[in-house]
Amino acid sequence: MSSNRPDADALAQRFRPIFQQIAEAAPQREHERRLAHDAIDALRQAGFGALRVPRAHGGLGATPEQLFDLLIELAEADSNLPQALRAHFGFVERLQAEIDAERRVPWLRRVADGALFGNATTEAGEGTVGRLQTRLFRENGRWLLEGEKFYSTGTLYADWVSVTAQREGNEPGAYRTLAVVRTDAAGVERLDDWRGFGQRLTASGTTRLHRVEVPEENILEFPAREATSxxxxxxxxxxxxxxxxxxxxxxxxxxxxxxxxxxxxxxxxxxxxxxxxxxxxxxxxxxxxxxxxxxxxxxxxxxxxxxxxxxxxxxxxxxxxxxxxxxxxxxxxxxxxxxxxxxxxxxxxxxxxxxxxxxxxxxxxxxxxxxxxxxxxxxxxxxxxxxxxxxxxxxxxxxxxxxx
CATH class of the missing domain: 1.20.140.10 (Butyryl-CoA Dehydrogenase, subunit A, domain 3)
Structure with a gap:
């Protein structure tokens, strides 16, 4: 076993008491349609969101195998929660797989410190396949973000939201651009308007973005035509x-x-x-x-x-x-x-x-x-x-x- 890999039993012992508490409250929470802020906070405080962050950057250094074993247990307790955290862990994986090392480290350290990330990717309506209506554009030397997203899973629980956008000057479809902004930033509006009959507590509603300022270092890009995990x-x-x-x-x-x-x-x-x-x-x-x-x-x-x-x-x-x-x-x-x-x-x-x-x-x-x-x-x-x-x-x- 690698010395950098945490012990699977130790990880299970760390999180199973929280899973048990989550499971006990899940039926009533579902019955009342009460968002799981308390459960998400308990997981955050225990370091669950930092599972895949390398130990060198302050995380737990868990392997993909260990992460998904724990996710099965969390889903057994409440199936809303792995989906609510899906964008968060996907962001962490993308940092390590597709973002240059010097750009990824500050974000990994934020995750190690307890930050949670949501997503704003999918757009409702009649937009053309492969073309985003959400724009990232320059104005007076600043990058601004404008658009509306649906299925923003986990964003009501998150500190940051990773927004896919069409960046001014980029060829559509060649690259994917992520504008990462705080959920409490000026111009960010999050709505709890998911009305599906299942997974009702995943906070998968609308995110509106109106002239949200995005610092240059918060813009991440990666090729969109290459094989990826x-x-x-x-x-x-x-x-x-x-x-x-x-x-x-x-x-x-x-x-x-x-x-x-x-x-x-x-x-x-x-x-x-x-x-x-x-x-x-x-x-x-x-x-x-x-x-x-x-x-x-x-x-x-x-x-x-x-x-x-x-x-x-x-x-x-x-x-x-x-x-x-x-x-x-x-x-x-x-x-x-x-x-x-x-x-x-x-x-x-x-x-x-x-x-x-x-x-x-x-x-x-x-x-x-x-x-x-x-x-x-x-x-x-x-x-x-x-x-x-x-x-x-x-x-x-x-x-x-x-x-x-």
């Missing part, structure tokens, strides 16, 4: 969250059955826990959770191999980046269908009692369905089919909008 990182957050939901389904099904005494006259046991049909359902749920975790760990190992090459100063072969992108796609396809089925099958372990609103067992299906819709699985399955049939190269940077 970042799409796999972002997708694996959704897969890890689905894996955590699968574990939560097992947890809640087990607690429901073990505490239940009522049986059906046409059932197969003297108590629900003795009924072989109920045992079969719970066994299927357990197997789904096992499959989902294995899928996450497989992709995380590939990301870890890439990260170790970077840490050693070695080039990352494009073949490795293509491989991890396809692995993440396979994990998404197989895990999405399996967890959605498990979230429905959960209700086969009991009768109408399982439908009571205070239990909020429906949140597992709603949240899994929402995750599956963020990056529609049908298109990712098509990518796999195209690769299998035609050895096609995956698209690493994609966008939504109207056809040109």
């Amino acid at each position: 970042l799409p796999a990182v972002f997708q694996l957050f959704h897969v890890a969250t689905l894996a955590g939901i699968a574990r939560a389904i097992v947890r809640d099904a087990t607690a429901f059955v073990q505490g239940r005494k009522r049986v059906f006259s046409h059932g197969s046991g003297t108590a629900p826990r003795e009924d072989p049909l109920v045992q079969q359902v719970v066994g299927q749920l357990e197997a789904t959770a096992y499959l989902a975790r294995l899928a996450v760990q497989d992709v995380a190992r590939a990301l870890g191999d890439i990260d170790r090459l970077r840490q050693a100063g070695q080039p990352v072969p494009e073949a490795a980046l293509v491989d991890v992108e396809l692995r993440a796609t396979k994990a998404q396809v197989v895990t999405t269908d399996a967890v959605l089925q498990a979230a429905t099958r959960l209700f086969d372990v009991g009768g109408a009692t399982a439908l009571q609103e205070d239990r909020r067992l429906d949140r597992h299906w709603r949240n899994a369905r929402t995750l599956a819709s963020h990056n529609p699985v049908i298109y990712k399955a098509r990518v796999l089919g195209d690769d299998t049939l035609n050895a096609s190269r995956p698209t690493f940077y994609w966008a939504v909008g109207t056809a040109a």
Whole structure:
């Protein structure tokens, strides 16, 4: 084991008591639609956001494998939270993978000090695919940011927001520009207007930016036409969250059955826990959770191999980046269908009692369905089919909008 790698058991002991507290409050928080500021603050104070920051810059120095194992546990406690922190960890990964060393260090140190980062990337409306309407432009010697974003996941919890914009003078599509601004900066407005039926506490609403001043050192750029590991990182957050939901389904099904005494006259046991049909359902749920975790760990190992090459100063072969992108796609396809089925099958372990609103067992299906819709699985399955049939190269940077 590398001396720079923290001990996995020590990391688990550090965060599991917080995960337990989060899990205990999750159903009620979901029922009330109360944003999880207390849970995010507890994670921040324990250093969760600094997991992937190298120890040399004040972080915990965790590996990708360790990060995603912990994310599964956090998602089991409350599936909103890994998604709320997805942009934060994605920003940290991008710093280390795509931003020059001298530009990345100040940001990594901010993360080590407890700063959290949100995102403002996707634009609603009729904008053209691949062209951003949010502008970064010069005026009287200052860079100013103007635009509106939706699906700004985690930004209501964040200290900073990383905004994708079309920089004045840049060729559209050649580079991606990030303007990183404080969420309390003049001209930044954050709205809690996410109205999806699932993942309701991820703070995924609108961010409005009106003539926000951006210092030169807060503008980060990277090529948008090269192979990269970042799409796999972002997708694996959704897969890890689905894996955590699968574990939560097992947890809640087990607690429901073990505490239940009522049986059906046409059932197969003297108590629900003795009924072989109920045992079969719970066994299927357990197997789904096992499959989902294995899928996450497989992709995380590939990301870890890439990260170790970077840490050693070695080039990352494009073949490795293509491989991890396809692995993440396979994990998404197989895990999405399996967890959605498990979230429905959960209700086969009991009768109408399982439908009571205070239990909020429906949140597992709603949240899994929402995750599956963020990056529609049908298109990712098509990518796999195209690769299998035609050895096609995956698209690493994609966008939504109207056809040109």
